[in-house]
Amino acid sequence: MMMTQGPWMLALSASPKWLESLVERLFAYLPAWLTSSLAPTEVADFIVWPLIQIGVMLVVVLTAVAYLTLAERKVSAWIQVRVGPNRTGPLGLLQPAADGIKLLIKEDVIPFKADKTVFTLAPIISMVCAFIVLAVLPYGPHYASITNINIGLLFILSVSSVGVLGIILGGWASNSKYPLLGALRSSAQMVSYEAAIGLTIVSALIFTRTFSMQGIVEAQRSLGIWFVLFLFPSFIVFLISVVAETNRAPFDLAEAESELVGGFHTEYSGFRFSIFFIAEYANMVVVSAIGATLYLGGWYVPGMDWVAARLPEAYREAALTLMGVTAFAIKCGAILYLFIWMRWTFPRYRYDQLMELGWKWLMPAALANIALTATIFIVGKELGLVRSAGGVLQMDWQGKLFFTLAGLLSMFPILALLNAINRNSKSFNLRAQRTTIPVSTRKVKLSPGVKAA
């Protein structure tokens, strides 16, 4: 692996040999004042290679985001028993391009009396924050990841928390009431759900032992298991919270089109609107990548090393990379499909219900999960089922079994806690809703009707 060079891990993964030799050969043609202070390997490692990677990544991810919109429409069409876009290109495959061109050439309206600077800045903030985190995602082993910073996960959380500002400022700068209400809703919603996400990730960190995204994948690879088995409750809380964090249905209150018309982007049109739109989908990709990395092993699938070992030495790295990238894409796709599925199935929460779900359900669940996971981990450690060697966990099959069972069983105490909270809460009381007005008895009475006079 590239980052086995030391704990101060290189921020950027090293470039392949052919690139270094290419740069070295290029150096001969460059003026001396430019080359004197730079080593060809460094230039290759820190300038040329990252730029290539970023370029490729941007093209691939932007295409993925564009086709995610198509996928959303196709999947929703499938769910709703209709066809979906099929006029632009074969199977509607050119639809994203058509949409993009349409939005690009539309008139860009800035409302009179809007705060023009902030109005312009808001989509940029959204877009930048959505795209900057793409740099630290572990797309695959070896050359397939751009950087691997040691606070990768924290970095993603921080930057996406800044991304909220785009929505808030966009809503505020429009100087209109619906966007303002949307911005208010979304700021409260995102701050609440970020807390839940942060807490649920903490319980995952007990097993990952690192913030580094590649490190998290490596931790799962070294154990040969996905952390979703150890951290099932955490995974559930994570999945629910990120849907809210990305403003998707059933939590799309910030842009609830039946209440707030378009929410925070009501006044946006044309290209500025499309930037918000792209940012939303890029955020979806990012959170699904986090989910895949933390809980589903990232690019790792059990058995990939075994397959790679059977291949000839020369192809081993390339095969591993290919398998890893494919696996990562499939996992992200699965989570994205879940998001789309949820969106087209559920009605929308109300604002207060959403806040109560966040604070009274997900937050206690995440906190309880931290305590439980830590306890389980210490018990496992005392039983000698897990060893920490140089920051990485090692365990045998007994340990894996123990943590899997414990992870699944920890659902029950958490559910018991939620039940207790639920019972004592007046305003958000599932039990009350089910018992005082039980659904089974909530059938209409059938009356033969009054006899005619």
Added chain:
Amino acid sequence: MNAIPLVTHHTETLFDSEQMVLSMGPQHPSTHGVLRVILKLDGERVVDLDCDIGYLHRGAEKIFENRLYPMIAPYFDRLDYIAAVSNGLLYVETVEKAMGLEVPPRAQYLRVILTELNRLSSHLLWLATHALDIGGFTVFLYAFREREEILKIFENFFGARLTCHAFRIGGMTYDAYPEFEAQVRAFCDLFPKRLEEYETLLNENRIWLGRTVGIGIISAEDAISLGLTGAPLRGSGVDYDVRKTDPYECYADLEFDIPIGENGDTFDRYLVRMEEMRQSRRIIMQALDRLPDGPVMGKVPKVIRVPAGEVYHSIEGPKGELGLYLVSDGGTKPYRLRMRPASFVNLGALRKMAVGSLVSDVVAVIGSLDIVLGEIDR
């Protein structure tokens, strides 16, 4: 969530937030047309609201006074354009009642079948938009799928999908087309399965329950005092359906039940309408079984002239009691033709239902009232 404190007036706190006046509509996705609701908000809580209607006012009642009786009928299709058949039925029945005309039995049964089909299509549109208001987009398209089947039948029968018009004073213009019976039967066979589909998506859905249970509660006394009719009244537990209390056409011969709710909230109104759809299907099936042969047009004078006097006739429209008050001076035009619009009166209850709730609930309550602005504004 059903215990949201109803703070109907502004409480004085240390951190007073300013009240905001939000104009919802007339161009708004969930005001079902050109309704404008002026909301006074404290945060997201509605402190007061006022409905601004009349954007679609066409002076229909004034026009009626200046048209011959047969010329008036098409105007009714444009009032409640969602339930054009019911509106047409209301008019022709009122004139028939005032003139004392007999309608042949076959025409009566056909009228009932078509009106009940229209009730189904209206209820499906209500379900679609109500679910869409609450965010359930898929239900919207599912309901439209079935509505499409009904509209196909309508298109074959009336030659129009929306402003259907085949009822004439004294009967019907033409008989059913040959495949009519088979097509309606096919639809009726399919429909219960589809209803179950919607109920799978909504009835036990936690979010749906959270958004509808205990929202927009109206007690039976209030509902009666507000003059609510149709599902909003029956959802509050009042057993009132014009088809039973004052049967018209052949409803007296048909067996059906009236669904009654008990809590008067949005969810009960939803349940009532869902059950009404089942009952409508039952009515259609019975009417098809008993559909007699014979002419569809009775004896009607060449010039339609309503004898002097007045008549109030009402039918159970999909949205509530549709009434028509006809004052005649014996001429060929009505002296006064007043429509009692169910949606208009039902919308009057919005303030009572929605003040104290949140913005999202206003949308849900408007959806559950099932209004149509063409009928309100006339």
Added chain:
Amino acid sequence: MLLVGWEAVFFWMLTLVALFAAVFTVSARNPVHCALFLISTLIAKGALFLLLRAEFVAGAQILVYVGGILVLFLFVLMLVNTRSEVENPFNRQDKVGAFIAALVGLAILGAVTYTQQRGGFFKTKPSADRMAIENAKPDPNAPAGVISADTETLGVTLYTRAVLPFEIASVLLLMAIVGSVLLARDRRQEETYD
């Protein structure tokens, strides 16, 4: 610590951004613009932490201050009518204010220079912990996925040596939360909820 190469370039850039944004934070008329400049300052400072190799602190700084506190700031600013503030700027006592600010700034500058030259006012030696942190060398044999030293050190320090201040701070924050909830709730709300 000497600043060389790219580090120096980044340092000066970030410092200037932080400083100017801080000045604009105070001078901007529109409160939302003030908040935006404050956000810029905080992000620049977060990046400065990165230069100090305090990655965790940098991440936490942005997550907590920008993502949490300033979002709530903006939340409040949007609820409050700020138009009057924009139209009627507050009374400027800029001359006196500038004089005092200059005085304080000079004093701080002098103090810092003096400390840098003489090794501190009190000439204390760095503690053993401090030395250990500063002299921490990467373990060349550590395998991949090692938690970075600064995060681990921070965690260990917080929960061992600094546990008392940590807990005191927690209790203080809790009190602040309870207090603000009490202030914000009125009687009717309490009656309806309890």
Added chain:
Amino acid sequence: MSDETKPAPEGQPSAADAEREAKVAAAKAKAAAAKAAGESVAAPAESAPAQATPTDADKEAKIAAAKAKAAAAKAAREAAGDGGDAPKPAPAKAPAKAAAKAPAKKEVAPAYAEIKDDAFIAALRASFQDDIKEAVTSNGQQIVRVVPERARDLLWYLRYDAAIRFDMLTDVTAAHYPERKAFEVVYQLYSIPENRRLRVKAELPEDQPIYTVSDIWTAANWLEREAYDMFGIVFEGHPDLRRILLPEGWVGFPLRKEYPVEYRHNEWVAENLNILEIPEGADLTGKFD
């Protein structure tokens, strides 16, 4: 155009069949009666604004004045009834008298038949005496005509105190009779427990207000607003009497008979909709013909 399509003003039905003669005679008599009644009403109406403005403080005085006015109108009608062949007989003081007059009434106004054997209506008459002008049926539907000053009392009684409580107000509307210079305010009542309908009508002179019933039935709030909007009938004591369908500032009341069918208030349109030019060849004041 033929006879049928002509506008049919009240009291002059253009019938072309055999009954034409009889009907014309009846209508003429009716018009004469209406005229007589209108004249007698007009006299006290002129003095009404001078003596009392419609505020809450002098409500009592107004009610007294209105009662006096009604009595005067009644006297005038009785005089008219003695003189000519009146289609609208004086309000029956006792059922016996109504029964005696019934055959005479039948030939002039066959659409309306006096209610004779209904215990509830009889009880109502007993309670309200002369204030119920008549109780008739038309097409089998019961109608109670009441003097406008007592309309609210009657409706209150029907809602809360009567043997059959009419708990639902289905509709409030009006019809305009320009010959009589009057509106008929129509209340459609329905009793859910008894499944019975009743129509209460009050003939209201054009300039006179009527008391609201919006506190008796909440439904009346919007319905009365609509009646105000369309006819200009002022409902005294209504909490929120504004136009409802037409915009604020609209001039005229469209459902009054003198309001043209095709008409555009050009000043209003220019001011509010910013449409300045009138389309070519548009006849905006014409009537349907």
